[in-house]
Amino acid sequence: MAVKIGLLGGSFDPVHCAHIALALAARRSLGMDRVQLIPAANPWQREPLATSAHHRLAMLNIAVRGHEGLEINPLEITRGGKTYTADTLSQLPPGPDYTWILGADQLGNFCSWHRWEAIAATVTLAVARRPGTELAVPAALRQRLEALNRRLVELPFEPMDISATAIRRRLALGLPTDGMLDVAVAQYIKENHLYQGP
Ligand SMILES: Nc1ncnc2c1ncn2[C@@H]1O[C@H](COP(=O)(O)OP(=O)(O)OP(=O)(O)O)[C@@H](O)[C@H]1O
Numbered sequence: 788m789a790v791k792i793g794l795l796g797g798s799f800d801p802v803h804c805a806h807i808a809l810a811l812a813a814r815r816s817l818g819m820d821r822v823q824l825i826p827a828a829n830p831w832q833r834e835p836l837a838t839s840a841h842h843r844l845a846m847l848n849i850a851v852r853g854h855e856g857l858e859i860n861p862l863e864i865t866r867g868g869k870t871y872t873a874d875t876l877s878q879l880p881p882g883p884d885y886t887w888i889l890g891a892d893q894l895g896n897f898c899s900w901h902r903w904e905a906i907a908a909t910v911t912l913a914v915a916r917r918p919g920t921e922l923a924v925p926a927a928l929r930q931r932l933e934a935l936n937r938r939l940v941e942l943p944f945e946p947m948d949i950s951a952t953a954i955r956r957r958l959a960l961g962l963p964t965d966g967m968l969d970v971a972v973a974q975y976i977k978e979n980h981l982y983q984g985p
């Protein structure tokens with residue numbers, strides 16, 4: 788049987804507890820051999836990131852420590868340039884069954900992704916609910932999946948009200964982030980004076 792690999796792409800600015808919980812939930816519920824967290828180099832639909840690739844990778848390495856089956860794949864950072872998921876998928880070795888894991892917010896946005904039809908044809912999509920966002924499959928994606936005879940998986944995931952945006956805001960205001968960040972990631976942020984500005 789093919790190896791099953793989950794892919795969780797993100798800005799990870801910074802990586803937080805919901806990212807890790809999501810990766811672990813996907814691995815457990817879909818029986819994946821491993822889940823790769825893939826930090827984006829330049830997520831073209833967003834404002835410029837607050838921290839460098841170096842710091843985001845360092846925080847990810849701390850966050851996955853001790854979680855069996857989770858690993859970092861730095862290929863988007865190595866590739867550089869605007870980050871298109873379709874390019875990332877075309878760089879992966881053939882053979883394994885790949886599942887792209889995403890939150891409901893990015894599912895709603897999916898049909899704006901570069902070459903989204905090719906992505907839908909290449910990987911299984913596995914989506915998690917997220918507070919503040921309806922879990923709705925865009926009509927064009929639904930039609931495309933039907934034509935491809937592919938299904939979209941809803942992950943069993945207790946919604947977690949955590950976002951990197953809220954964490955960056957809280958850190959800039961000097962507010963606590965208890966329960967949102969791995970303690971060792973929080974320590975790294977403090978030691979490196981990250982997210983201090985407005
Ligand atoms: N609390 C959450 N619940 C479910 N999915 C999440 C959650 N946080 C992030 N994700 C998903 O993880 C992936 C990477 O997210 P990202 O790194 O952009 O974090 P974020 O918290 O959404 O960041 P930001 O607030 O900066 O947009 C996306 O698919 C996103 O939908």
Ligand SMILES: O=C(O)c1ccc[n+]([C@@H]2O[C@H](COP(=O)([O-])O)[C@@H](O)[C@H]2O)c1
Pocket residue numbers: 795796797798799825827830832833870871872873893899900901902
């Ligand atoms: O390929 C695209 O055009 C595309 C557009 C928007 C988002 N993505 C990917 O979706 C993941 C989550 O993005 P974000 O902005 O929520 O961190 C991350 O891996 C991005 O590279 C990809």
